[in-house]
Amino acid sequence: MRTHRDLDAWKLGISLADLIYETTRDFPSEERFGLTSQLRRAAVSVSTNIAEGAARETTKDYRRFLFIARGSLAELETLVVIAANAGLIDDDQKQELLTSRNRTAQTLQGLIRSLNQ
Numbered sequence: 001m002r003t004h005r006d007l008d009a010w011k012l013g014i015s016l017a018d019l020i021y022e023t024t025r026d027f028p029s030e031e032r033f034g035l036t037s038q039l040r041r042a043a044v045s046v047s048t049n050i051a052e053g054a055a056r057e058t059t060k061d062y063r064r065f066l067f068i069a070r071g072s073l074a075e076l077e078t079l080v081v082i083a084a085n086a087g088l089i090d091d092d093q094k095q096e097l098l099t100s101r102n103r104t105a106q107t108l109q110g111l112i113r114s115l116n117q
Contacts, residue, residue: 004054013047
């Protein structure tokens with residue numbers, strides 16, 4: 001039986017969350033309840049919503065959770081740009097995060113498309 005752990009989108013979401021945690025570890029302590037928390041929550045939301053959706057009984061419910069995960073990826077992109085503009089991450093970190101985010105988004109979109117067929 002296949003589970004969410006078999007989904008590439010879930011695996012990429014986990015990797016993205018790991019990368020966000022690694023990057024935000026060096027943020028100033030005054031950002032702990034600001035951008036650090038928001039970035040981490042958005043990143044964690046991606047894979048958790050994929051997992052929750054996969055555990056649902058209907059395809060409609062599954063898609064709904066995948067759309068929530070897609071929204072979290074959009075939120076994450078915005079937060080990365082804000083963090084870069086605030087000088088909390090450099091251009092290389094920004095590019096690495098956005099590349100990982102985009103790869104996850106493309107894979108997630110493929111999963112959504114497969115459920116629509």
